[in-house]
Every structure is written in C-alpha cells, then in structure tokens.
Amino acid sequence: MMQKLEPLLLILMAISLGLNGLFMLWDPIGWYEAVPGVTRTGPPNAHFIRDIGLIYVMVAGLLGLAVARPAQRRFLTGIAALWISGHGLFHVWEWLAGVCTFDQFMTDAPGVILPAVILTILALLPPQRTQTHV
Secondary structure, eight states: OHHHHHHHHHHHHHHHHHHHHHHHHHOHHHHHHHSTTGGGGOSOOHHHHHHHHHHHHHHHHHHHHHHHOGGGHHHHHHHHHHHHHHHHHHHHHHHHTTSSOHHHHHHHHHHHHHHHHHHHHHHHSOOOOOOOOO
C-alpha cells in the first residue's frame, strides 16, 4: 500500500519544499514575516534565508528525481532526507535544551518535523520489487 502512495508523497513533498525554497529565494524578508514562529528566532538575515532556500530547492529536485528514477529512489530519497532530518533533529534539540519553548516547537513541527519523519520513513522502505516475466 505504502509503495503505491510513495510517488504521490514524494511529488507532494517536492512541490511543498520546492515552493518554500523558492519563496525564501524570491522574497527572504517576506518569507521571514509570513512563516509562523520564524520572527521569534531572531532578526532576519536575507543572505542566510536564501542559503537555506537553495537547500530546500535542491532537496525538492532530489525528490523529483527520485520519482523519475524508481531504481534509485531509496538512494535519492535518503540523500534528501539527510538535511531535512538533520534540520528536524536540530529543532528537537533546541526544545529539549530549553532554547525554545514547547509552543515554539509545536509551531515548527508541521513544517520541520513532519517532513523529516515522512522522508525518513520513505527512505527506509524496502526497495520495490520488479516483476519479471518468464
């Protein structure tokens, strides 16, 4: 069942992460002001926001490539999951270390933790079996 949903999930993740990255590149200050909770993290830095936007766009590209190349899907999804999961773990650490409140953590969770969980699960799924015709 999950393997039938996998390409759709990857496409949705690629679109959402890619749009987020493009927003960060196009209008970093607008992104900073629009995303819930971001203004609580300190003053905006347009250069840094664009740097992170590039990463989001690259991750989206990897996910698009993973859909187009099923034989390499696990590898490509795993590479994409590395940064997204590291980012998510960093947010967990900030909350556990008292750097941010639980309220801030929960504000971040849908956009940071959930993508990390989804991509990690997709990267760890067993490879799809190919049918052979005899």
